[in-house]
Amino acid sequence: MKRKVLIGNIFVVEKSDSIWRRVILLSDNYVFLMNHNFIGAMVCNLGNGLDVPFWYNCWASNQLLLVFTELFAILHDDSTSIAAAGPYSANGWEWDAVVLFHDSNLGSSFLWQELCDFIQHVVPRDNDKDGLVWSINSKGVFTVKSCYNRFKAKLSGPPLNQIIVKSSSHLWKVKAPSKTLFFGWRIIHNRLATKYHLHKRGILDSSYLLCVFCSMDEECLSHLLGGCVVVVGIWKKVFEWIGPIEDISLEEFEGFPFVFEKVKILAKRSIVAVTWLVTVWCIWIRHNAIIFKNELFSFTECTSNPNLLLHLQHFSSQDVSKTATATATTNTTLDHIVFGIASSNSSWTKRKDYVKLWWKANNTMKGYVFMDSLPKNNDDPSFPLLRVSQETSRFQYTCSDGHRSAIRLARIVVETVALNHTGVKWYVFGDDDTVFIPENLVKTLSKYDHELWYYIGANSEIYEQNRLFGFGMAFGGAGFAISSSLAKVFVRVFDSCMERYHHLYGSDGRVYSCLAELGVGLTHEPGFHQVDLTGNMFGLLAAHPVTPLVSLHHIDYTDPIFPNMTRTHALQHLFKAVNVDSQRILQQTICYNKMFSWTVSVSWGYAVQIFTDHMLLPEAVNVQETFKQWKNGDVLAKTYMFNTKPFDSNPCERPTIFYLDSISSGINGIITSYYKRFVDDCQKEQRGSLNKLEVIKVVSNKLDLNIKQAPRRQCCDILPSSAGDKLDIAVRECKDDELIYMH
Numbered sequence: 001m002k003r004k005v006l007i008g009n010i011f012v013v014e015k016s017d018s019i020w021r022r023v024i025l026l027s028d029n030y031v032f033l034m035n036h037n038f039i040g041a042m043v044c045n046l047g048n049g050l051d052v053p054f055w056y057n058c059w060a061s062n063q064l065l066l067v068f069t070e071l072f073a074i075l076h077d078d079s080t081s082i083a084a085a086g087p088y089s090a091n092g093w094e095w096d097a098v099v100l101f102h103d104s105n106l107g108s109s110f111l112w113q114e115l116c117d118f119i120q121h122v123v124p125r126d127n128d129k130d131g132l133v134w135s136i137n138s139k140g141v142f143t144v145k146s147c148y149n150r151f152k153a154k155l156s157g158p159p160l161n162q163i164i165v166k167s168s169s170h171l172w173k174v175k176a177p178s179k180t181l182f183f184g185w186r187i188i189h190n191r192l193a194t195k196y197h198l199h200k201r202g203i204l205d206s207s208y209l210l211c212v213f214c215s216m217d218e219e220c221l222s223h224l225l226g227g228c229v230v231v232v233g234i235w236k237k238v239f240e241w242i243g244p245i246e247d248i249s250l251e252e253f254e255g256f257p258f259v260f261e262k263v264k265i266l267a268k269r270s271i272v273a274v275t276w277l278v279t280v281w282c283i284w285i286r287h288n289a290i291i292f293k294n295e296l297f298s299f300t301e302c303t304s305n306p307n308l309l310l311h312l313q314h315f316s317s318q319d320v321s322k323t324a325t326a327t328a329t330t331n332t333t334l335d336h337i338v339f340g341i342a343s344s345n346s347s348w349t350k351r352k353d354y355v356k357l358w359w360k361a362n363n364t365m366k367g368y369v370f371m372d373s374l375p376k377n378n379d380d381p382s383f384p385l386l387r388v389s390q391e392t393s394r395f396q397y398t399c400s401d402g403h404r405s406a407i408r409l410a411r412i413v414v415e416t417v418a419l420n421h422t423g424v425k426w427y428v429f430g431d432d433d434t435v436f437i438p439e440n441l442v443k444t445l446s447k448y449d450h451e452l453w454y455y456i457g458a459n460s461e462i463y464e465q466n467r468l469f470g471f472g473m474a475f476g477g478a479g480f481a482i483s484s485s486l487a488k489v490f491v492r493v494f495d496s497c498m499e500r501y502h503h504l505y506g507s508d509g510r511v512y513s514c515l516a517e518l519g520v521g522l523t524h525e526p527g528f529h530q531v532d533l534t535g536n537m538f539g540l541l542a543a544h545p546v547t548p549l550v551s552l553h554h555i556d557y558t559d560p561i562f563p564n565m566t567r568t569h570a571l572q573h574l575f576k577a578v579n580v581d582s583q584r585i586l587q588q589t590i591c592y593n594k595m596f597s598w599t600v601s602v603s604w605g606y607a608v609q610i611f612t613d614h615m616l617l618p619e620a621v622n623v624q625e626t627f628k629q630w631k632n633g634d635v636l637a638k639t640y641m642f643n644t645k646p647f648d649s650n651p652c653e654r655p656t657i658f659y660l661d662s663i664s665s666g667i668n669g670i671i672t673s674y675y676k677r678f679v680d681d682c683q684k685e686q687r688g689s690l691n692k693l694e695v696i697k698v699v700s701n702k703l704d705l706n707i708k709q710a711p712r713r714q715c716c717d718i719l720p721s722s723a724g725d726k727l728d729i730a731v732r733e734c735k736d737d738e739l740i741y742m743h
Helices: 019-025 030-037 069-073 097-101 104-108 110-119 144-154 162-171 178-188 195-200 221-227 229-242 250-254 256-262 266-292 299-303 306-315 320-329 345-358 405-410 412-418 438-445 463-469 484-500 507-517 538-542 567-578 684-690
Strands: 005-007 042-045 131-134 337-342 366-371 385-388 426-431 455-457 480-483 522-524 533-535 588-593 598-603 607-611 627-629 656-665 670-677 695-701 715-719 726-732
Touching: 069 110, 162 178, 162 256, 178 256, 178 266, 221 229, 221 250, 221 266, 229 250, 229 266, 229 484, 250 256, 256 266, 337 412, 337 438, 345 366, 345 567, 366 412, 405 412, 405 484, 405 507, 412 426, 412 484, 426 484, 480 484, 484 507, 538 598, 538 607, 538 627, 567 656, 588 715, 598 715, 598 726, 656 695
Parallel strands: 337 366, 337 426, 366 385, 455 522, 695 726
Antiparallel strands: 042 131, 426 480, 455 480, 533 627, 588 598, 598 607, 607 656, 656 670, 670 695, 715 726
16 A cells, blocks of 8 residues: 655555554544544654654644644644754754744744743654554554544444444344445445435435436435335345245345344344345445446346345255246246237228237237227127227327327327236237237246346347337337336336437337336347238248247238238138147258258248258258348348348249148147148249159147247158158257257
């Protein structure tokens, strides 16, 4: 440590000094400390006088500046050392008034003589360095205990709160790092630098006092660590993880140091204390990261801090990370989801059959279709309930190329949550032309904890759309989900957000912007599909990512997904496979026929393609550009968010496609699907080895994805077949070290 200059060039702090001694010596109120709380405690042991200020240090029983104030007032240089003021000899001190005052006449004055008499009795140690002695310790050595006792004796005012005193006493006995214990001590004594405390000290303006987590109330200590709706969720999660604690409620756990005695078993008391300390520490770390590093709030990060999880293991009979996952995924069903569907009187008639495809009327599904006005015959039980949206004329809309119905559609989130259903874990929103796969939606949401803040969805397939509207936005037509804990906070602030975003185009942009202000980012799930494409979307569906298909959108802007069918009929045909094995629908696997050098791509429940050349897997799973771009424009309008490959204009150069024909499930659990050859403009004889093939049979087991691990593409085998016009394929799990390539 660099020594600090107290007076002029005179050093009093050495490298070997303890930290508490340094605190006193380096204090800007050193003189005040010495003459009020520690008067007589720090005594100068005078040696050669080179390092002792003549006027400041207590080398003559008191500081001279306090005794001879009139002389101190006319000093020329107050940093003069004792050695410079006059040497010491056998005849005593020989003080020089000229050195101290630059005035030779002062040496004959009465005050000067009185000063000399006052200090004449001091005798320095011969040829020795100056030093400081801690006089209130018998050994003359500074100790924290003696300092504390001295300071405590000087305290005046009402006695300390005994609950705080007892809590502090308990806290110091906990086995935890000293910095964590000191942090806990600051909480107990309300000494944490919250925005409220910074404002009281004049550091922070009153306009910046809102809590960094919820932005709703003033950030005082009690709010930050207990009253905030966000923090309450964190405490609740930790409380669930550690399991029941005898005689302690969740509210008492939040302020655990004040109820130490309630846990009778000492060992368990210590563990609970450590858990409490680590929890408040993690909350404070996240609080500071938001303020000083401009980071967004992440509920997951706050509750999955490694230090927190490590200490929670003391209370868990299983590994905490497994417990956390189990908590997040327990019993999520369709009963826990409420849907909010955006529609209008004019579009509902044309699109209601898309909703009818996936809505399970005889189930306990909950949801509403929000409209500008109700159509005739609106009581069909095969659809969700129809509701008229609330009036929105009070909100401004200034986007010149948009439509103000975006405000009504955006507020569907607020109106859906306001219906106050019980037992809700997730709110899911989409359009009347959004086709959901409900079972896969449940599977996808089951990966996440609804009690944490989640905003789940997907981007557009088009780079330019994402650039214009935001890469962090869930496109509304694809559908998006908001956890119930987030939704409850979101609806309280959304209308105020709407006032700032009157210039935006759509409803999803308004939802995204307000969630961004809450500090919540998008959790990407590629199973949601906006389908910002036109024409034939075969290439997109046949190369679906390795994740459950959750939704499809823009059905009216694309061709029927099966040839020679209407759009609705084609989707009904797809749902025959969905109803048998929803998690496997569109899952792509690749297998090879080495004899003919075939590359076979199975997109289960939809189509099988056979390429008559050998393709490595990364190329085989690229998306064929069978579709057209969403909007006309430059190269960015045709830049996609996935790897593509051209779809040859010559039909004989394209793969041979076999579309789903029928599907069945046997009593042994084996699912058999048949795919028939699509007749295109290429003559059979031009297909070479493929000219006789008419039907492909695919057998598989029902897929049950493990949400605890990343999904893995499955393998397939081409089986021997006695019929020359049929190809048999078996889809199965890959072995641990199995690679998908031609061999």
